[in-house]
Amino acid sequence: MKKNTVISAFESLSSGIRLDVFRLLVKKGPEGMVAGAIATTLDVPPTNLSFHLKALTQARLLTVEQEGRFQRYRANISLMLDLIAYLTEECCSGHPEQCADMRAASKCSDAVLPPISPTQVKP
């Protein structure tokens, strides 16, 4: 994974509006949302939203598809998971037991992050 991709992605996620947009679309999943609906839901002026959608799309965190006069945006779940992998790779130099007691579980799904097993948590 290219470092510039990662930097662009995190840069995109460091704005409150863009973070809200991305999480909203992660929640929506494959269905996605059209630009106007996002603007209404998050109460952001369309011009400003367009600016942030462009940034997110250029960072590849979103995809766009034209639907008539609407633009449908979807979260790039694959890139999101790549980012997670990039951050956590080589964690504790391959001795994961060292950070096992600092665990926190992702809510994405059990398919992605399973519940912590009893041997991994502190009493």
Add this chain to the structure above:
Amino acid sequence: MKKNTVISAFESLSSGIRLDVFRLLVKKGPEGMVAGAIATTLDVPPTNLSFHLKALTQARLLTVEQEGRFQRYRANISLMLDLIAYLTEECCSGHPEQCADMRAASKCSDAVLPPISPTQVKP
């Protein structure tokens, strides 16, 4: 989890130097590294590194501990995992099978992200 914490964290990870520092310390685990060693390893001028270490620490992605005249920095693995949980929560509105075919595996450890099971991957 507070949104400002998340924004600060991603803002911190959107600089090439800070991203390198954080990943280096994730790799080092509980051992951590002192500031000078980080500067040498990444070939960053001490003044500049200090600026970035301060940003990462204020964002709570790093912890500092004084050791004589050295400052030892460690990655806050717990916050990193909270960020992952924040990004992925409510993924596909609780229908994770919708994004299962977009999976990518984290390298952090099997304890954190297990290998993809055969039923979760596309042929």
Add this chain to the structure above:
DNA sequence: ACAACAAATCAACCAATGTTGAAATAAAAC
């Protein structure tokens, strides 16, 4: 063709961030 609508671009302004060398602080070694 034309009016109505969705969304993006433009230009202007304001605010925040990254980098560097020199100076300051603070602990260790002599």
Add this chain to the structure above:
DNA sequence: GTTTTATTTCAACATTGGTTGATTTGTTGT
């Protein structure tokens, strides 16, 4: 106690990002 070493703070500069209203592009329905 003076010198050396580790790190941070400061001041200056250059660069980049965010917001807004007006304008433009492109699509649908009449």
